[in-house]
Amino acid sequence: MLKVNLPDGKSLDFSHRVRAADVAAQIGPRLAKATLAAEVDGQLVGAAELLPAEGQVSLRLVTAKDPEALGLLRHSCAHIMARAVMRLFKGVQLAFGPTVAEGFYYDFDMEHKLSEEDFPKIEAEMARIVKEDEAFERLELGRQEAIDFLRDLGQSLKVEHLQEGLSEESTVSFYRQGEFIDLCRGPHVPRAGAIGAFKLLSVAGAYWKGDSSRQQLQRLYGTAFFTKQQLDDHLRQLEEAKRRDHRVIGKQLELFFIDPDVGSGLVFWLPKGAVVRHELEGFLYGELISRGYQPVNTPVIGNVRLYQTSGHYPYYADSQFPPLCLHPFAGAVQELLLERGKGLSDDQLVALFEKYTTDEVPARVRPAIPANWGSLSTEKKLAEIQAWMDEQDRYLLRPMNCPHHVTIYKSKPRSYRELPLRLAEFGTVHRFEQSGELNGMTRVRGFTQDDAHIFCTEEQVADEFRGCLEMTKFVLTKLGLSDYRVRLGFRDPASDKYVGSAETWNRAEAALEQVCRQMDLPDLHVEHGEAAFYGPKADFIVTDCIGRPWQLGTVQLDYNLPSRERFNLEYIGADNAPHQPVMIHRAPFGSFERFVGMLIEHFAGAFPLWLAPEQVRVMVVSQKVEEYGRSVERQLIDAGFRVTGDYRAEKIGAKIRDAQLGLIPYMFVVGGREAEEGKVAVRDRIAGDLGAMPIAEAIERLRTEVREKTIRSK
């Protein structure tokens, strides 16, 4: 006897073994048809799975209307795609085929190199499978049984996964559909026919189990929906995202460019892009001052020793531009030391170094070695090489601003009366990002952070941290980015990449979490393994107007850099004894490059008036009124607007079209009538013709809009 409690409070009793589908059938035939799965005591199970024989369960039927449904559908579609691929190609090894936010993928190991040309073929095969509408059938096997079974099928990746990843499980489930059978947790939709519309999107490489030291598989991406309409909407959304691509708009509107001859990932801000950046800088600068920050400027390179002290070098050696070396051989020796152990043996390293010490090398640049060099062991020689290296002057393009701000802190004794000390700098940093990571302005090798470091006492941490979060909230909201979530990044206790004691980490994480909880931040949640290597952080993940997430601002707590092992920072407390301050790193925008890249896409290039590179275009109806047009332009310039005049011998329609396409917020059209009355005909880019008004009135209208940083969108 099983008692099934339904969400509406009713319950049904069954004396025989039933499945969710039977429960649905009991309620009504239409519901039975619509039922895809069920949530039983919080667990999602397939509609065809047997429920327990005894006791009671709470059960909610899942239909296409429920949020889980799309995931089920896509997971099933991934199976169907894999089935199609296996039908069309030989020797396909299955890896994983999960759902992702916008669809699903399946990883394959196979001889044939998949390309987009294969998509129509695969899609046709998938359509055939969907049309056949076969059921997904679940079966369970004991672990060893399953391993033997998969071995017989020749699915060695699945065997490996079962042995490595699922070694805890005593039984595992499979899903069968026709000739296709796959190790899978499930559940699935009951039948293939539930899939209303699907499309393959792209193919790319992906490492087996996400490990870059393992083999690379082929990952086929697709998406699926219940209806064709939903799929079309989704594809339209993708088109919209493409239309907003900041790389395309940035080129069209001449905001920025990247010249491969200068270097990939190095951004040139063109005049129009620079305006946007400078306006943002001015906005932030004002906020910094009113919030008690002190702007500073520091060098963009620094001695490597500084970054050795901070711990950034050589921890991030692979993602930094190699240091500039004053000694002609230092760069080469440095490379050798970095290659050590990575295919370069110690003996080889020593042999290569010794080439620099022979008589053939001019004495002036010959590295000094001890007289007894020949009698030294490899180990001793290596120590000597390292010692020689440490003596060399090497300068790193700074990958971070903090060591320089720390240097300012250390430049004189500090008293508790000076704290909190808030040092701010729009600091340019360089990081050697992997070539495959570079992307327009959003992932670059040189960028400027809206950075600041706060040095404070332990007691001030909570207030300062809150102040940082508030400032970030404020500036994002002012830009119309009010849809965001906050991610608390804590350390992954299993990893050894973090510096500092567990005790320090616990203290920092607890302090951070407490402040965030008090602040009522939207969608706050903790993610382990997302911390910086020196401390926990709060990241702002902003959703733009078409729903895409962007990781932007960050506030990070740091008990490490001030520590004895690092920079050994101190201040003299009220008790006349030295104490260690705490550091907070924070950047509300993150970097100007990334932030402006995001803004371009968010606004689709149509910036609000205060940010628009060109705010007003004055255009004359005929060249006969050019003189009046120029006087209007002059008045606008004098009023502080960014304005250009269009005095070409073109028709007014053509001038308007050019300004509309240039996304210029306002057009002031002047002809004979306006010239006579001292007016301008104001045309709003969004609303169109607003009619003629006195120049002073038009200027006041725009001034208000700039002052209030009004955001109007279309």
Place this chain on the structure above:
RNA sequence: GCUAGCGUAGCUCAAUCGGCAGAGCAGUUGAUUUGUAAUCAACAGGUUGUGGGUUCAAGUCCCUCCGCUAGCUCCA
């Protein structure tokens, strides 16, 4: 860095099977003097990313390097 795809005029793109590198927009010049999203005409614009190879002949086929795109890995 890895896998795959792609590099043709400032931009967007065309060029059949390997057979004379082309169009629109932008630009320049001239005409036109215009009232709310494109006036007309002429001109100019190229070492087809780089270096090599195959061929009577290469934008097209092969190799190298560089860059870009998607994804993976990374992200202080």
